[in-house]
Amino acid sequence: MTRNETSDTRRRIIEAARELFTTQTYRAASMRDVAERVGISKPSLYHHFRSKGEILASLVRSPIEQLDATIQAAAARRTTAEVQRHVLSGCIDVMLAHRATMSLLLRDASVYGDETVDLVSRMASITNRAIELLAGPDPDWRGRVRAAQAFAAAADPISQLPDIPDDELRTELLRGASAILGLPVGP
Known part of the structure; x- marks a missing residue:
């Protein structure tokens, strides 16, 4: 071959x-x-x-690497608002570009097992870093809660609402997550 x-x-x-x-x-x-x-x-x-775990790792490698790169790029922004906007828009873009794969990671509990521990751990680490960046510097517990809510508001509907076109969903996800963080909401 x-x-x-x-x-x-x-x-x-x-x-x-x-x-x-x-x-x-x-x-x-x-x-x-x-x-x-x-x-x-x-x-x-x-x-x-x-193994099936190796197939799954190959399947999710690209979106996870893209999410990681998005988070790293966001961390380099100058202001907290720029960081937050970059985290939200970047993560939403990656998740929408890999919608079926992200739905698998977000909605299929059977993905989480012994053979996928490293994969799940990496995804959790990326999610935690995104929430940390969304919370901003020195957040109180309320700020951390809002950051976690904003990330969930940006990510969860991607797998829960597969019938909504990507561009329309992207707009609403950004509006909702931005509102939670108190960022100016675009048109």
Whole structure:
């Protein structure tokens, strides 16, 4: 198998896994299901990925890296309001760009298991850092609560309202999360 064929097969495996994980849940979808969806044998699947956890890690790697980069870029902004706006808009943009994958992480409890501890830990760390930045410097407990509420207001509806078009949802998510933080709300 050539390098291009291997890369194409891995991409097809990841796409098939995304479909199966989001329609059946991560736990319910089996390696056999993934192999059948791709049209390869189960041993061939194991040639590309050693486990379902490894497939999941490959599936979520890009959105998690993008969220991490967004948070790092936001931290470099000059004012608290700029940091907050960048965290909100950047995280919303990444989550909408990877809507199915983020829905899987946000709504499928079966994703959280022994084989995914590192992945879940990294996502929790990114979320905690985002909330910390949204809270601003030296927040009191009320500020930390509002920051957590703002992050949830920006993230949760992405998986809960799949029928709303991305651009319309983005606008409302920014409005709601900004209002919670007391940021000026755009049109």
